[in-house]
Structure formats: C-alpha cells, structure tokens
Amino acid sequence: MQKQSRRVARIAVGVPFALAVSLSGVDAHALESNRITVIETEYSITVSRPNVRAGTYTLDVRNDGRTRHDLVIAGPGVDSRTPVLEGGASAELKVTLQAGTYALWCSVGKHHSIGMRSSISVA
Numbered sequence: 001m002q003k004q005s006r007r008v009a010r011i012a013v014g015v016p017f018a019l020a021v022s023l024s025g026v027d028a029h030a031l032e033s034n035r036i037t038v039i040e041t042e043y044s045i046t047v048s049r050p051n052v053r054a055g056t057y058t059l060d061v062r063n064d065g066r067t068r069h070d071l072v073i074a075g076p077g078v079d080s081r082t083p084v085l086e087g088g089a090s091a092e093l094k095v096t097l098q099a100g101t102y103a104l105w106c107s108v109g110k111h112h113s114i115g116m117r118s119s120i121s122v123a
C-alpha cells in the first residue's frame with residue numbers, strides 16, 4: 001500500500017511539471033485566441049482585445065443596443081464591414097491584421113460623430 005501511494009504522489013507531482021516543461025517551448029501567440037469580441041451599444045463600441053499581434057482574426061460583433069448598427073474596420077490592407085444589425089443581432093467578420101492601427105466605427109446615420117468609434121492596434 002505504501003509503495004502504491006508513493007507512486008501516486010510521484011504522478012501527481014510529475015504531471016504538472018511535465019505539462020509546464022512541454023508548454024515552455026510553445027509560442028505564447030499560438031495559445032492566443034483568434035477571436036475578438038466587439039460590442040456595440042448607443043453610442044459606443046467596446047473591443048475585448050484592443051492590442052493584438054499580426055494575424056487572422058474573427059471579429060464577433062454584437063449589437064447590444066436598441067437601434068440598428070453596423071461595424072466598419074479600416075486600416076493597412078483592410079476595408080470591411082458587417083451588414084446593418086438590428087438590436088440583439090450579431091455577425092462575424094474575418095480579417096487579416098498587419099502591424100498598424102485599425103479604425104472601427106458605425107456608419108449608420110451620425111453614430112460615428114457621436115462616439116461610435118474605437119480602434120485596434122497591431123504589433
């Protein structure tokens with residue numbers, strides 16, 4: 001019994017150590033999610049990850065407001081938009097981001113001029 005409990009103890013200690021060693025060689029960027037949540041309301045845009053590394057991302061855009069909104073993203077090599085979303089609706093937008101700054105805004109009516117804008121910085 002004593003021999004078996006020592007073996008269990010070694011396994012319990014060894015597994016986290018082995019996991020830590022195996023992950024130490026993994027690029028932290030590879031572990032990052034390729035999804036960015038963008039929440040639109042009256043009259044603001046909140047970005048879950050405003051600073052990311054270059055790569056391909058899916059923007060999960062959700063209109064948490066009551067009025068219609070869309071999302072435009074423009075920057076180095078990107079000029080894309082979602083359809084206009086009714087309150088409560090969502091859309092996905094796949095973009096490849098290079099180093100630089102990307103402007104995000106709602107192009108519905110005067111929403112941009114009253115504060116519906118944000119940005120994403122890419123290193």
